[in-house]
Structures are given as structure tokens and as C-alpha cells.
Amino acid sequence: MKHEPTLFLVDDDRAVRDALSLYLGSKGVRVTSYSSAHEFLQAYDPDRPGCLLLDIRMPGMDGLELQDALATSGVRIPIIFITGHGDVSMAVRAIKKGASDFLEKPFDNEALLACIKKAMAQDIGERQRERGEADVLIRFQQLTPRERDVMALVADGHPNKSIAKKLEISHRTVEIHRRRVMGKMAAESLSDLITMAVACGVHDIKLGRDPRQPLRVSGLST
DSSP states (O other), rough: OSOEEEEEEEEEEHHHHHHHHHHHHHHOOEEESSSHHHHHHHHHHHSOOOOEEEOOOOOOSOOHHHHHHHHHHTTTOEEEEOOGGGGGHHHHHHHHTTOOEEESSSSSSSHHHHHHHHHHHHHHHHHHHHHHHHHHHHHHHHHHHHHHHHHHHTTTTTTTHHHHHHOOOOOHHHHHHHHHHHTTTTOOHHHHHHHHHHTTHHHHOTTTOOOOOOOTTTOOOO
16 A cells, blocks of 8 residues: 555644544554644545544534535545534434544543544555456456457356357357456456446446447546
8 A cells, every 4th residue: 555544633622632643653543633624634635545533513614514525525534523512413414424433522542443443444445446446447448349348248147159149250259259358357257257347337338239339438448
């Protein structure tokens, strides 16, 4: 991974920032703290994995507004909200908008650490999934138009004989294309290939298409 997973702590209370940074640092958590939502937005690099520990009530832009701003910008980072006694209803709204968790003050440090580990694992897993899908799309671009046709029909459950008839090619040619597709896509099984076909949008765009015409996927070159 390019960057070490980081906990981004946003709280206007310096004493809270210092105490949490000291405790979490002693537990091996990399912490970068900010005194306001605006300071965080100015400094945050979306390529850095991790999670956000965010106070709901802050002067200026509050935690919920920061959550909305990140969502509007397309930034998906797990958020753990820190809430006061009267903020539970706000925290519930935050959870409905996709927050990972919320902790009501005063909270148990071990519970906080568990929430952080879960959120970081979630972010790392999501980033790995996205990189995997990007690699699949790159491999898909290397297929010829006919190989894409074969991939679509194989993923849809058609046997070689049926594919040959639909594409007006020989059974032997289908077998050759099928082997090439499996190799180029690095698919170890039919289920792998189906998953890749879904990631490439094959199932959504092939409906109603003349199977003798080259497959076109939005956003991908042929």
C-alpha cells in the first residue's frame, strides 16, 4: 500500500486531540489531528487510507456538514462520530448517511480502538476491491471485439455450441476464443469470469444487442 493507514482526528478541543493522539499512538495507530473541518478538508489526500474520527459539534462546519461535503465530493472514508449526551439523534442521522459508527462521550478507549480497527479494515478492503476492479477493466480492454462477445455469452451461461451459432463461427473457433478470454482476463474459473463480466458492465449492455456486432462498454476503448 502506498500510504500507511491513518486515523484522521477532527475535534476543536485541543485537550481531546492530545489525549486521543497519545493513547492511540501508544497502541500503534498513526494519528493526524485537525482542529476544524476546514483544516481537514484543506489537508486531506483521498489517496491516504484510513478512517475519520469526527466530533459532531464544532464551530463553523460541524461534523455532519463535513460528512455531507465529503459525500458531495465523492470521497468515501469510514467515519466514526464522537457525540455528546444530547447528540444521539444527530449520530443516528449520520449512521443513516453511511457513518461507520458513533461513540457517546465519555467513551471506553478499548471500544474506540475496536471501532477504529474495524473502520480501517473496511477502508483497506474497499480500496483493494476498487483496485481489483480497475485491473479487470484494464485486462478487458485488451480483449478483441470478438473475444468480448464470447465473454459476454459465456458469462450469460451459453454453451460453446450455442455461442458458435449466435456468432456464426465454428465450434473450434469458440473454444479458441474462450481459452484466450480466460487467459487474458486471468480468470481461474467460470465463476471468476462471470464476476469480471459484471464488473465490466457486460450484462447490463448486452441485452437487446445483435451478437454479431462488437461489444461496446461505456468508458472503455475498443
